[in-house]
Amino acid sequence: MRIGFFTDSYFPEIDGVTYTIQLWRERLEDAGHEVHVVYPDGEYDPDERELPVRSLPNPFYSGYRIPLFRRPSTLPELDLVHCHGPAPVGLLGRYYAHRHDLPAIYTHHTPLEEYFHQSVRSDRLARALGRAYVPLENAFLRSFDAVTASTSRIDRDVEHVELPVGIDMDFFAPTDERWYPDRTVIGYSGRLSMEKNVREVLRAAERLPEYDFVVVGEGPFRERLEERAPANVEIRGFLPREDLPAFYTSIDAFVTASTADTLGLSTLEANACGTPVAAVDAPPFDRTIGPDNGVRFEYGDLDSMVEAIETCLDAERETRAAVERYSIHHTIDLLETLYRNVAGTTAPTPTEATRRTPSRRRLTGETNRKG
Numbered sequence: 001m002r003i004g005f006f007t008d009s010y011f012p013e014i015d016g017v018t019y020t021i022q023l024w025r026e027r028l029e030d031a032g033h034e035v036h037v038v039y040p041d042g043e044y045d046p047d048e049r050e051l052p053v054r055s056l057p058n059p060f061y062s063g064y065r066i067p068l069f070r071r072p073s074t075l076p077e078l079d080l081v082h083c084h085g086p087a088p089v090g091l092l093g094r095y096y097a098h099r100h101d102l103p104a105i106y107t108h109h110t111p112l113e114e115y116f117h118q119s120v121r122s123d124r125l126a127r128a129l130g131r132a133y134v135p136l137e138n139a140f141l142r143s144f145d146a147v148t149a150s151t152s153r154i155d156r157d158v159e160h161v162e163l164p165v166g167i168d169m170d171f172f173a174p175t176d177e178r179w180y181p182d183r184t185v186i187g188y189s190g191r192l193s194m195e196k197n198v199r200e201v202l203r204a205a206e207r208l209p210e211y212d213f214v215v216v217g218e219g220p221f222r223e224r225l226e227e228r229a230p231a232n233v234e235i236r237g238f239l240p241r242e243d244l245p246a247f248y249t250s251i252d253a254f255v256t257a258s259t260a261d262t263l264g265l266s267t268l269e270a271n272a273c274g275t276p277v278a279a280v281d282a283p284p285f286d287r288t289i290g291p292d293n294g295v296r297f298e299y300g301d302l303d304s305m306v307e308a309i310e311t312c313l314d315a316e317r318e319t320r321a322a323v324e325r326y327s328i329h330h331t332i333d334l335l336e337t338l339y340r341n342v343a344g345t346t347a348p349t350p351t352e353a354t355r356r357t358p359s360r361r362r363l364t365g366e367t368n369r370k371g
Contacts, residue, residue: 072099079343105148108148188217190256200257200305202229
């Protein structure tokens with residue numbers, strides 16, 4: 001199939017969506033498909049199947065860009081559209097699918113309303129914007145033939161296929177390299193932004209001066225985190241992807257206080273490298289982190305967080321086996337099945353994914369809204 005990925009988050013910006021799209025593209029092309037990526041332009045040199053959309057810097061969220069316009073007629077002929085966001089490039093993908101009467105799939109990566117607090121100073125205004133935004137996104141999602149999300153945490157009034165983004169278990173595996181052989185190190189990797197609550201990691205570091213903490217990432221909160229970091233915390237930029245397995249293997253525990261993840265990919269990557277995770281007792285971690293691969297704690301409860309970290313350090317766990325079900329091999333198999341079903345190229349198979357896949361209701365004016 002000729003598949004179009006339409007995304008508002010892509011290189012050179014580094015985040016979970018970017019890496020997911022890269023990994024899915026690689027595996028789908030290995031399976032014989034042709035994947036084109038439409039994305040906002042930037043300081044990035046695209047290949048022949050990466051198609052930039054002219055864009056401007058985003059004044060509300062540094063590092064990301066605001067796409068402007070690209071004529072649909074300049075895009076290649078596709079068999080299926082897969083959108084990865086509700087912003088301008090996602091809208092372009094949906095329009096392209098409608099114009100050419102193609103099947104269209106949407107993957108819900110991010111609850112954007114939880115990011116509004118970073119763009120406006122008023123909490124009241126941010127909440128009001130969130131209440132206004134969610135119904136608009138609901139309407140947008142209902143126009144697709146299928147919606148996927150990594151877990152049940154989607155908070156949208158649409159049916160969806162539960163499709164984890166997938167871990168490359170061959171790449172994320174324990175390494176022989178040890179960066180901190182003589183220290184006990186607690187690590188974090190991800191964006192340094194408000195909703196990731198990295199300030200809670202700093203609070204835990206203050207309570208645990210006998211351990212070192214290494215925070216890896218970039219984002220709008222980096223400068224203020226560096227100002228508040230205690231002496232036992234090192235904050236460094238994003239690591240090259242090839243260094244992540246060694247980092248995850250080298251730390252003794254991974255900790256996150258994020259309350260805005262849809263899967264928490266970095267936590268599962270750490271697990272795949274043999275490292276236990278201390279995470280907030282909230283979605284999605286109430287589904288992904290358990291006794292086999294880590295410990296959960298109550299958000300905002302410093303005693304609970306410290307106890308979870310120390311419990312991770314005190315026991316051996318088979319963390320890699322616990323996350324095998326999130327392997328990219330399973331994800332791509334399910335994704336290909338979903339593509340075939342919405343494109344009508346094969347009869348549905350009796351899997352959970354296909355049972356939950358909405359039919360192509362846009363042709364009859366129906367929606368895939370629950371109830």
